[in-house]
Amino acid sequence: MCSSPRDRKASSPDIHVISPAGVVLDASRLHRARANLAARGYRVALDRAALARDRRFAGSDRSRLAAFARAARGPAPVVMITRGGYGVTRLLDALDYEQLAAAGKQWVGFSDFTAFQFAMLARAGAATWSGPALLDDYADEPDDNTAEVFDDAMAGRLQILGFASRGPAGVDVTGTLWGGNLSIVCSMLGTPYWPRVRDGILFLEDVGEHPYRIERMFTQLLHAGVIDAQAAVLLGAFNGFPAAAHDGGFGLADVVRWLRRRTRTPVIEGLPFGHGVSKLTLPHGREVGLASSRGQTYLVMPDAHVH
Amino acid sequence: MCSSPRDRKASSPDIHVISPAGVVLDASRLHRARANLAARGYRVALDRAALARDRRFAGSDRSRLAAFARAARGPAPVVMITRGGYGVTRLLDALDYEQLAAAGKQWVGFSDFTAFQFAMLARAGAATWSGPALLDDYADEPDDNTAEVFDDAMAGRLQILGFASRGPAGVDVTGTLWGGNLSIVCSMLGTPYWPRVRDGILFLEDVGEHPYRIERMFTQLLHAGVIDAQAAVLLGAFNGFPAAAHDGGFGLADVVRWLRRRTRTPVIEGLPFGHGVSKLTLPHGREVGLASSRGQTYLVMPDAHVH
Numbered sequence: 001m002c003s004s005p006r007d008r009k010a011s012s013p014d015i016h017v018i019s020p021a022g023v024v025l026d027a028s029r030l031h032r033a034r035a036n037l038a039a040r041g042y043r044v045a046l047d048r049a050a051l052a053r054d055r056r057f058a059g060s061d062r063s064r065l066a067a068f069a070r071a072a073r074g075p076a077p078v079v080m081i082t083r084g085g086y087g088v089t090r091l092l093d094a095l096d097y098e099q100l101a102a103a104g105k106q107w108v109g110f111s112d113f114t115a116f117q118f119a120m121l122a123r124a125g126a127a128t129w130s131g132p133a134l135l136d137d138y139a140d141e142p143d144d145n146t147a148e149v150f151d152d153a154m155a156g157r158l159q160i161l162g163f164a165s166r167g168p169a170g171v172d173v174t175g176t177l178w179g180g181n182l183s184i185v186c187s188m189l190g191t192p193y194w195p196r197v198r199d200g201i202l203f204l205e206d207v208g209e210h211p212y213r214i215e216r217m218f219t220q221l222l223h224a225g226v227i228d229a230q231a232a233v234l235l236g237a238f239n240g241f242p243a244a245a246h247d248g249g250f251g252l253a254d255v256v257r258w259l260r261r262r263t264r265t266p267v268i269e270g271l272p273f274g275h276g277v278s279k280l281t282l283p284h285g286r287e288v289g290l291a292s293s294r295g296q297t298y299l300v301m302p303d304a305h306v307h
Numbered sequence: 308m309c310s311s312p313r314d315r316k317a318s319s320p321d322i323h324v325i326s327p328a329g330v331v332l333d334a335s336r337l338h339r340a341r342a343n344l345a346a347r348g349y350r351v352a353l354d355r356a357a358l359a360r361d362r363r364f365a366g367s368d369r370s371r372l373a374a375f376a377r378a379a380r381g382p383a384p385v386v387m388i389t390r391g392g393y394g395v396t397r398l399l400d401a402l403d404y405e406q407l408a409a410a411g412k413q414w415v416g417f418s419d420f421t422a423f424q425f426a427m428l429a430r431a432g433a434a435t436w437s438g439p440a441l442l443d444d445y446a447d448e449p450d451d452n453t454a455e456v457f458d459d460a461m462a463g464r465l466q467i468l469g470f471a472s473r474g475p476a477g478v479d480v481t482g483t484l485w486g487g488n489l490s491i492v493c494s495m496l497g498t499p500y501w502p503r504v505r506d507g508i509l510f511l512e513d514v515g516e517h518p519y520r521i522e523r524m525f526t527q528l529l530h531a532g533v534i535d536a537q538a539a540v541l542l543g544a545f546n547g548f549p550a551a552a553h554d555g556g557f558g559l560a561d562v563v564r565w566l567r568r569r570t571r572t573p574v575i576e577g578l579p580f581g582h583g584v585s586k587l588t589l590p591h592g593r594e595v596g597l598a599s600s601r602g603q604t605y606l607v608m609p610d611a612h613v614h
Binding site: 054190191220 | 329330332360361362363364393396397399400493494495496497498499500501519520522523524526527530531533551553554555556557561565
């Protein structure tokens with residue numbers, strides 16, 4: 001993975017951190033993550049409900065909705081999440097997407113946060129960032145690539161992202177970049193929060209899902225006509241699942257083979273994006289270019305100056 | 308649970324048993340189940356591929372498709388499955404629903420088989436039976452109620468099914484009975500295999516899904532407008548899931564409460580249907596009556612003679 005040439009010393013925007021979904025149980029870990037992010041030049045403000053708890057949630061629905069509103073009207077141009085988990089889906093009916101979009105913030109997150117990103121795109125045509133979460137990516141010494149690409153994205157310096165890939169070479173397309181967590185993506189199908197993106201570049205990742213479930217979800221997207229309608233599909237990390245005794249050798253490779261056999265849309269593996277891995281910061285809902293050569297794929301950002 | 312009065316000695320139809328999804332690893336268990344079912348007066352023929360294996364599947368897709376075709380053109384009026392697992396979803400594009408419906412068979416199954424039942428209803432308007440699977444329900448001494456209701460259903464004697472329930476009393480509605488496994492139901496959303504049933508009676512069960520995932524699936528159905536469009540929702544068994552360390556008391560009761568708060572559609576718990584439990588045999592895709600009193604709910608079958 002490489003990011004475009006950049007100036008490390010450009011100004012870093014302030015960041016407001018919210019907990020929109022699962023409870024944060026380890027406060028000291030959160031403070032360590034905040035310090036690690038701050039060490040890269042950011043002023044990082046934890047939302048006052050970032051450590052709230054209501055059963056498995058980071059506070060009641062009302063409290064988490066209020067955190068979205070505080071982040072939207074606060075001064076920080078960037079809003080990051082502490083972690084995913086489960087919880088944003090419950091809030092979708094109660095968020096005002098036009099108002100949130102009008103606030104002009106750069107919302108960053110992944111996993112469960114995919115639900116918010118889909119809703120923002122579907123209801124307000126608004127772009128967000130698919131990228132790191134504070135606890136996932138900064139609690140330990142942050143991965144260099146994750147942190148540098150995030151810095152570039154937030155500073156408006158992101159131009160070209162390249163990564164080692166497997167899949168068809170010679171793909172050269174432009175389209176809306178969208179996607180995220182496969183389980184969340186599929187749980188938006190049939191709802192008003194589904195962005196009807198055609199000729200897009202759909203990226204997918206998941207954690208803790210057995211390959212047969214990943215295949216079932218791919219199959220839903222195939223049957224719904226979503227995969228065939230895309231210019232390309234990018235697969236990130238699919239990890240952290242248990243094998244079953246009766247798998248008989250059935251695994252992720254079978255699933256990807258199955259997907260490729262069922263669609264003409266190019267399917268490219270290797271996107272650095274997912275759970276517990278080095279991850280890119282990707283402009284969700286914006287038009288990007290994609291070019292694949294043998295073993296390498298490049299994403300050309302909307303603001304890239306390519307000569 | 309009680310079934311309508313019936314004559315135990317009426318003729319029992321022949322049954323053709325197929326494996327449309329997951330591999331059957333224990334042949335002796337299958338033969339024991341067959342003997343238990345046969346002991347109730349049925350002639351039970353195992354499809355020749357019932358014990359086939361391709362990795363985690365009961366044979367290749369081609370082999371499992373051929374089993375559907377054999378069952379459809381064979382002499383037995385009833386087609387039962389050995390078990391669910393995962394596998395029918397992969398076949399949906401390759402099945403000829405009009406032809407299968409024209410064969411006039413009584414297809415019986417649950418779990419993964421829900422996908423076939425949805426497709427039959429959506430594509431051919433055909434009714435099927437949501438009911439026992441050979442390995443799940445006959446390998447051990449069959450549950451009396453499961454077996455008796457199945458016998459009545461297959462003999463065309465099913466009139467009224469009653470069961471102890473929790474939820475609103477005074478519900479008195481008529482509508483298409485449909486549903487099945489919640490994960491499969493949600494994985495059909497947005498696809499051509501979704502039956503657009505309005506004012507129906509939707510029943511749901513699942514196994515091995517944490518309550519937060521059950522809630523996420525309910526929420527998808529809510530957002531898709533499915534729940535509000537029904538005359539009633541019946542909840543079967545939701546079991547076999549692991550608790551998470553950070554649940555903080557969050558459980559199934561919260562999820563049902565949440566569902567009830569989000570819809571005016573009556574939500575009735577206690578339907579004897581699901582994994583590893585006594586289960587009714589229900590006419591999927593047919594119009595039934597539903598009446599709930601305090602602690603008891605009755606389903607009135609399409610062929611019932613009620614005076």
